[in-house]
Amino acid sequence: MACYIFMVFLLGFPAVYSGSHTLQYYVAVSSTAYPGLLQYSIIAYVDDVRYGRYNSDTRRCESLIQSPMVFSEHLDGQTNMAQQTEITQKVLMNLIIDLLNKTYDINYVIQTKAACVLHEDGTVDVYEEVALDGKELVVFDKERVEFVPATQKAVLLAQWLNKQAYAMEDKIFMENECTQHLTLYLPYIKSYLDKKVPCVKLSSSESESGTELHCRVYGFYPRDVEVKWIKNGRDEIHSEEAAQILPNPDGTYQIRVSVGVTPEEGATYSCHIDHSSLENPLIVPFEKETKNSHITYILIAVGVIVLFLAFGLGFFIQRKMKGLKGSRQSVSSEEQD
Known part of the structure; x- marks a missing residue:
């Protein structure tokens, strides 16, 4: 059998760190x-x-x-x-x-x-x-x-x-x-194999059961990491779904921790990440986009469209004026002849 050559199926092998x-x-x-x-x-x-x-x-x-x-x-x-x-x-x-x-x-x-x-x-x-x-x-x-x-x-x-x-x-x-x-x-x-500091991206989604906050941590090495959501800077929010640490093709790892929350006036939420590459735990506050911010984005988009329309209209009028001027000059030349 020569079993020293081997291959791929995910039955799970416990990774060993800390000097091993x-x-x-x-x-x-x-x-x-x-x-x-x-x-x-x-x-x-x-x-x-x-x-x-x-x-x-x-x-x-x-x-x-x-x-x-x-x-x-x-x-x-x-x-x-x-x-x-x-x-x-x-x-x-x-x-x-x-x-x-x-x-x-x-x-x-x-x-x-x-x-x-x-x-x-x-x-x-x-x-x-x-x-x-x-x-x-x-x-x-x-x-x-x-x-x-x-x-x-x-x-x-x-x-x-x-x-x-x-x-x-x-x-x-x-x-x-x-x-x-x-x-x-x-x-x-x-x-x-050198330690790599994790990158973090926060997002949210709405469902029938309420609001879900997502903390995606990626690009870190070694594998061991602790990721948790904290409410008001002190209360840990437990996730109902088990978060898995997944490998990336470059040898680093990623994990996504999601929690369900009921929005409360004045409540704050933050994702806390503890990893051996960090001197201190990384705390990333969640900032939800407000309706005003959406309105701002819409106004900016409308403004850009108006500018493009104005530029196009001006260019069109300028071309028309040049064409009209050229036609008048042609008519004057013919009359003189």
Whole structure:
């Protein structure tokens, strides 16, 4: 199986910070080749920053960060490994279809995710799981060094993997080569991993249930952040919906926290953001647009339109006057002749 090459499905892996670093591999294999659809692909992340990729079209490992020439030889080795694993992963795909009594007339996607986590004290954690069309099949148990079935249907698959000793093979790779690669990559993506101050945008919307205030915080790193709405500078307003911290393509994060409020005369609302990149919590007051401000905008727009109309009318009259003057001069010339 060569499970040290892995791919993409969102089953959620706990990100680790505060001195720990993570190298994650995501692998996806499709049972059928379609035009424009990658049958095999790999994406690799260091601390949620995408740094490398491989797919069945290019069949070449590529670095997505600015890397030195010494990386060229390293990428050649990774390319050879990825090409070999692409073959074994496609064999595994057929095996899973057979073990689960699936038919070959439907396109399936085998998705694998694995990671090594290097902690500040030098200890290492490893993680791996395999899924079919987003549904978990087997999970790697690092204590027992074996694959454990997530469903009854995956029992035979787990037994086959354990019989082939893939669990021990993967454990050795993740605890050794994976961590070595992690320490190799970290210096070259340091600029991506520096703390980034969050940006904030406030807005509101009206619904049948009342007014909703939205606080969108984005572009921050690392991931951990606290965002809350405060009324009158002291009372926290609890949100009824769970806010999720979502990744951005550049490795930063975003979150939107919304709360429902009943407008009160004299009440103030503000969004409070606490992040490790800030010396003090950031407080952004919400300022609702008043009817007067809307009227002002309308008057400004009307004024601009009037100016354009006046300019156009003046230009039209000037052209007409020139034309009339030219006609009169032509008539005078003919009379003199």
